[in-house]
Amino acid sequence: MKLTAVAATGLLAASLVAHATDPDLARNLAAGCTGCHGTEGRAVSGTGFDSLAGLDQVRMLQKLADFRSGSRPATVMQQIVKGYNDEQLALIAAYFAAQR
Numbered sequence: 054m055k056l057t058a059v060a061a062t063g064l065l066a067a068s069l070v071a072h073a074t075d076p077d078l079a080r081n082l083a084a085g086c087t088g089c090h091g092t093e094g095r096a097v098s099g100t101g102f103d104s105l106a107g108l109d110q111v112r113m114l115q116k117l118a119d120f121r122s123g124s125r126p127a128t129v130m131q132q133i134v135k136g137y138n139d140e141q142l143a144l145i146a147a148y149f150a151a152q153r
């Protein structure tokens with residue numbers, strides 16, 4: 054019983070640390086965007102989707118905030134941004150900003 058509790062606490066701590074420092078987290082979150090915006094945010098020409106690779110993080114977050122508030126009209130992005138919290142969007146924006 055006592056051992057189980059210790060093991061459970063250890064697992065919980067390990068998963069918290071993994072969450073905070075998971076190097077793949079940003080990439081995994083951004084994977085939800087690449088179906089439209091291209092692998093690593095490099096849109097395929099002719100598809101009409103904007104490239105996100107190399108877009109400044111702050112500018113991207115502003116665009117996403119405008120979609121979320123509805124101040125920028127959109128066909129799909131208004132709904133898509135609502136599926137992520139601010140922390141997740143910041144990670145996604147940082148990920149794409151780092152792509153060249």
Ligand code: HEC
Pocket residue numbers: 083085086087088089090102103105113116117126127128129130131133134137145
């Ligand atoms: C289903 C396809 C689709 C997915 C998935 C998608 N987008 Fe978009 N994105 C669009 C379309 C279409 C537009 C143009 C605005 C509109 O009509 O919604 C757009 C526009 C944008 C823009 C504005 C580009 C610019 O330079 O003005 C940004 C930034 C953006 N998307 C980021 C994201 C991020 C971040 C994700 C993942 C969380 C994402 N998109 C997922 C289709 C998509």
